[in-house]
Amino acid sequence: MPLYLNDDQAMLRDTARSFMAGEGAIRTQLRHWRDKGCVDGFGHALWKQFAEMGFTGILIAEADGGLGLGHVEAGIVLEEIGRNLTPSPFLVSAVAFVEALKGTALRDRWYPGILAGDTVAALAIDEGPKHRPDDIEMRADRSGNGFSLTGRKQFVVQGASADVTLVAAQTDEGLTLFAVGKDAKGLEVEGVRLADSSIGARMTFESVEVDADAVVGDVGGGETVLARALNAGRTGAAAELVGVGAASMEMTVDYLKQRRQFGRLIGEFQALQFRAAHLYSELEIARAATLKAQQLLDEGSEDAEAMVSVAKAKAGRVSQLAVQEGVQMHGGIGMTDEYDIGLYMKRDRVLNELFGDPAYHADRLARMKGY
């Protein structure tokens, strides 16, 4: 399979690009909901539109009512989301959560709502300020017909508006994932606005009782389910980071062609040209790594895991470079709320932390490679 988009994928990109640049634009979505102080941080009407466009069914099998497409296609939509900073539950709900449920009995329960753009799903994994999925301490003990969950989670993206949250906890049999409904008794949700004005949540579980059928996959089989969710989430976040980085670079290069100082366009200065060219080069590489990870996941290759970490780490570092160069090259106006470049910087920071930062993924890669 060649490492570029095929014709169908290029068509999807064109569709997603014009949709996101129109309906999902910064002014109509991000700034609109932020300035209103929206408690969800995104618009439910747009989520419905995602469903009408078919985006929410990309990773759902045709037999389950979806489009039966892959991570490449999900990434195409996410890159456009990244370009426009479009706030939506797409990454966690339609990508990570959908992948987690793949092949499990809970599909019928949750897929229809996601396909329709009615249901919002979240992932509760992190328990401290950094992503450490190997050190999950939250407990799920057998109780009656099911389990009793006790512990704390944070950085639960869209957790405040989620209808269902995928929760990782330890049982006597090992790590197990649960799909916990929003009305569960003993679940306390504190919505928190993050730097990029998206809404995350801190969740406190105080003996939250769930039925045995809330278990996703097998009891003690959480590693597999979590791996599916994280591979999808990380690769998806990498694609969104590529979009954030690409839009930042394009905006900055445009600015270099307009802004005059010392009697000439600042884009004529070699000091800035070389930095812009270096950024272009890095971004091309990040895009290739991300596409490679998506293709390997879609092929079910055993090399996928390593490439997922490469993609998340590389896209994260490159997007970080893009937003930092972006603000610096914009000069003073780059520091103003009125200009969009600063919004990209904030989104980049959040996406870099989500599902593991570049340091986490470089370390993970090193372990996989035996050092």
Add this chain to the structure above:
Amino acid sequence: MPDLETFRAETRAWLEANCPAEMRQPIRGESDACWGGRNPSFKSEAQKQWMEVMAARGWTVPDWPKDYGGGGLSAAETKILKQEMARIGARNPLMSFGISMLGPALLKYGNEEQKKRFLREIALGQIRWCQGYSEPGAGSDLASLQTKCEEVFDENGGSHWLVNGQKVWTSYADKADWIFCLVRTDPAAPKHKGISFLLFDMASDGVSTKPILLISGNSPFCETFFDDVKVPKDQLVGELNKGWDVAKYLLGHEREMISGMGLGGQGESLGAALAESLADDPILRADIARFDVDAMAFRAMSERFIDELKAGQAHPAQPSMMKYAGTELNKARHELVMAAGGSNALEWESDRSKEGKAAREWLRTKANSIEGGTSEVQLGIIAKRILELPGA
């Protein structure tokens, strides 16, 4: 697709049957490669055999047309061949500037007679080529080159070219059979418009070479002198005074070739290769883990670039990006290899260090971001041609 799967199966079986075990070991530097040539020096019988069986199949240049000694494979088939070779660790059977640089330029700009005459010899590894580009006064500003080429008429009414001047940094000029050379054919024209692209035999009267001792202690590069060198008229490629087009096109291919150094041979993880040295050195381990992220990402970029190139989707200036990124990566790799090796890697002549192999390679890589256009030249090209920044 079933056809491709058949091709893969057949290719796999053929490689298994024909690639000697010795040729499935990683190449240890340029001196360990097979270069072919008029008087080839093979390191082993296996090396000779491997080059010959591959050449007989056209697989030293799998995607060139069969008429010119190539394999006539499609882009997809070529990719499969590369994958299957990588699978068993098969070496490149023939390292050749003819293949990586001159061939593509001849395919595009050569006339039919030149293609017939030169391409098959290249494919078969019979002629070793060198590149006459840089001059003492023309480095990054290559188009200011001064090597003079004029038409001289014989007594019988015929004519030939007469070449006078000097080239520098000519890789393996002392071992090459022929040279592809940029010469000034119109000194009065603007600098880009008076250059022609000429081929000639290094055994011609008036050609001499002098190896240059480099910081690595090796001498892969030479000074090359031309003193009244006579060259037949039909050895000029493309149009007279339009050699700069050929030169630029060839440079794109040279940059592609050099960018391949970013891949760093076989084995995708540097950290895995150096694991023992990293156990008690967490900061170096972290540096190398970050490097591995960059290297594996670049590997994906390289695959994407080749796929896009074959499909005609790559930006024409993309080789500059590849060259820049690949060479900077290769330099970083060798800094890390030296750091992991510690004082062992500093030994310059001992048997233990294989005569300072690591140190010499580390120093060799410093040329990567200079040869074929410096990193700064590449960044300038990206800024101008891809980002379209003003006045670049």
